[in-house]
Amino acid sequence: MQISRSGVKLLLLLIALCPDQLVLGSVVQMQSAEQEEEMGSGRPAILIIGAGISGIGAADKLCQNGFHNVRILEATGRTGGRIWTQKFAKGLAEVGAQWIHGPSPHNPVFELASHHNLLQPEVLLEENQKIDVKNHPPGIPVIYSSSGKKMSPDVFMNVLSMYMEWLEKATNFTKENCRSDASVGSFLREEIIHSSREWDKTMVSSYMAFLKGIINVETCISGTHSMDHIALCSYGEYTTLPGLDCTFPRGYESLVNEIKQNLRNDTVILNKAVNRIRWNGSFMDSDANVYHVEVQCADGDTFLADHVIVTVPLGFLKKRAEYFFSPSLPASKLHAIKSLGFGTNNKILLELEEPFWEPNTSFIQLIWEGTSPLAEPEKDLQKNWMKKLAGFVVLETSQQLGHVLCGFISGEESEYMETLSDEEVLSTMTTLLRQFTGIPNLPPPISMMRSKWHSHPYTAGSYSNVAVGSSGIDIDNLALPLPENKDAAKPLQVLFAGEATERNFYSTTHGALMSGRREAQRLIDRYPHTVAAVTKAKL
Numbered sequence: 001m002q003i004s005r006s007g008v009k010l011l012l013l014l015i016a017l018c019p020d021q022l023v024l025g026s027v028v029q030m031q032s033a034e035q036e037e038e039m040g041s042g043r044p045a046i047l048i049i050g051a052g053i054s055g056i057g058a059a060d061k062l063c064q065n066g067f068h069n070v071r072i073l074e075a076t077g078r079t080g081g082r083i084w085t086q087k088f089a090k091g092l093a094e095v096g097a098q099w100i101h102g103p104s105p106h107n108p109v110f111e112l113a114s115h116h117n118l119l120q121p122e123v124l125l126e127e128n129q130k131i132d133v134k135n136h137p138p139g140i141p142v143i144y145s146s147s148g149k150k151m152s153p154d155v156f157m158n159v160l161s162m163y164m165e166w167l168e169k170a171t172n173f174t175k176e177n178c179r180s181d182a183s184v185g186s187f188l189r190e191e192i193i194h195s196s197r198e199w200d201k202t203m204v205s206s207y208m209a210f211l212k213g214i215i216n217v218e219t220c221i222s223g224t225h226s227m228d229h230i231a232l233c234s235y236g237e238y239t240t241l242p243g244l245d246c247t248f249p250r251g252y253e254s255l256v257n258e259i260k261q262n263l264r265n266d267t268v269i270l271n272k273a274v275n276r277i278r279w280n281g282s283f284m285d286s287d288a289n290v291y292h293v294e295v296q297c298a299d300g301d302t303f304l305a306d307h308v309i310v311t312v313p314l315g316f317l318k319k320r321a322e323y324f325f326s327p328s329l330p331a332s333k334l335h336a337i338k339s340l341g342f343g344t345n346n347k348i349l350l351e352l353e354e355p356f357w358e359p360n361t362s363f364i365q366l367i368w369e370g371t372s373p374l375a376e377p378e379k380d381l382q383k384n385w386m387k388k389l390a391g392f393v394v395l396e397t398s399q400q401l402g403h404v405l406c407g408f409i410s411g412e413e414s415e416y417m418e419t420l421s422d423e424e425v426l427s428t429m430t431t432l433l434r435q436f437t438g439i440p441n442l443p444p445p446i447s448m449m450r451s452k453w454h455s456h457p458y459t460a461g462s463y464s465n466v467a468v469g470s471s472g473i474d475i476d477n478l479a480l481p482l483p484e485n486k487d488a489a490k491p492l493q494v495l496f497a498g499e500a501t502e503r504n505f506y507s508t509t510h511g512a513l514m515s516g517r518r519e520a521q522r523l524i525d526r527y528p529h530t531v532a533a534v535t536k537a538k539l
């Protein structure tokens with residue numbers, strides 16, 4: 001279809017009334033910023049790559065501020081990204097994000113979820129919003145050891161409180177008082193060695209095994225293979241929000257679905273994997289409109305835009321950044337992508353016919369006797385991968401799910417687990433549960449579901465961390481828009497959002513949502529006329 005230049009004004013008027021973008025052949029043309037500004041409507045063509053909560057959140061904010069020429073290109077066949085609810089057992093279970101970490105007024109996920117009535121009433125109680133669990137499983141764990149004994153948590157209470165103090169201490173380092181190669185793991189080891197000199201000799205081996213188990217939990221929280229990979233100097237920059245972590249009774253995806261309601265039906269284009277983003281160019285459509293960015297997709301489609309917000313996970317960028325952008329990214333960004341961490345934390349969900357745990361148990365901690373955080377890590381993955389399993393969260397029975405345990409496992413052992421068949425994982429889990437409960441004929445789980453985030457082609461891991469060799473500055477560098485030069489003639493061509501771009505809230509859904517809104521705001525500030533028009537229209 002060819003459109004004459006004289007028809008453009010009429011066409012733009014039609015688009016203003018019916019703001020669908022034009023599709024001409026395989027090139028999807030969006031209105032150019034200059035043309036829009038000439039028309040005084042201030043509506044640039046904006047593409048968002050990725051329909052996770054950062055992408056959906058950015059689109060929502062843009063649309064609410066009068067930007068209607070917004071499209072999201074999503075590689076997979078679903079929205080939500082690492083928010084992924086699936087049917088399991090007698091209800092719903094989360095493959096990715098599970099909790100709102102810190103549900104309190106400064107958490108935008110909590111704000112949205114409560115606004116849309118997605119949470120249980122007790123979550124909204126003021127006293128719940130004041131509790132600070134610092135991302136750790138709340139409550140006292142029920143502890144089972146590898147010799148099949150259930151152990152009293154009282155035995156470990158003093159070690160647990162020492163551990164929490166060490167972690168708190170680890171958050172007080174800054175680059176002024178710590179070596180840049182120091183890790184949280186090495187710091188914890190020093191504290192353990194120092195403190196263990198005072199321990200009752202008969203308890204040393206149990207305490208060490210307990211601490212090894214707790215550190216396995218910590219690697220899941222930080223999304224890393226080992227705490228030796230986590231930079232000590234930046235550890236305190238991650239900010240926890242107050243509030244007793246909570247879940248979504250209708251699934252985490254209910255939040256994504258609510259945000260999507262505000263978007264036009266055709267905003268999200270699924271199964272549209274982006275292969276390459278060409279920026280700093282002059283790309284012309286058949287009406288001689290010029291755009292600075294061209295987005296090439298795996299299926300051959302090409303999209304032209306004034307601004308692109310990239311929200312793909314850091315894991316994907318680690319694999320593809322060099323080819324993904326043309327011209328290639330500046331050195332500071334490539335350094336950030338390479339040096340920041342993006343580790344694996346997987347779930348193994350098990351449905352049991354009958355619970356072996358007491359009612360009101362929230363977390364089952366596993367202790368492998370004879371292990372120690374001071375010993376060299378086990379090398380033989382085939383034989384030892386299951387020893388990295390941090391424990392099981394007992395999923396809430398209030399959700400009528402049945403009797404479901406959610407195991408968490410991080411790092412290389414988790415990535416190895418992804419390579420095994422369901423039968424192998426199920427059989428290992430059955431053996432493990434029998435060994436730890438001391439019930440040799442415990443029936444095997446009736447069903448199992450597990451995540452495979454490392455092998456996911458568009459995620460390649462679970463979430464980001466600040467690894468040794470990187471710092472919060474890398475997160476800020478990753479978040480900077482392109483071109484870098486603020487005075488460039490064509491500013492804000494490629495913007496970056498996604499959890500890994502939020503210096504204080506990386507690795508979380510609220511960090512991701514904040515990042516999407518942050519980049520939307522950057523564009524809103526660039527087009528004050530659009531906002532002014534919307535405000536006027538609302539009055």
Ligand code: 6YU
Binds near residue numbers: 082083221509512
């Ligand atoms: C939280 C929690 N949580 C467990 C597990 C995981 C994560 N998180 P997305 O990936 O969502 O979207 C990008 C899209 O881009 C995606 O759809 C892709 O398909 C698409 N894409 C990629 N390439 C493309 C291409 N080429 N073309 C087109 N599209 C493309 N967060 O708040 N509570 O309980 C958990 C958990 C197993 C895997 C989590 C949790 C992390 C969040 O899920 C995640 O940050 C956001 O969903 C990301 O959204 P997004 O939009 O940025 O990307 C001190 C210190 C410690 C630091 N850590 C403490 C926090 C611990 C985090 N909690 C973890 C715990 C669990 C259980």
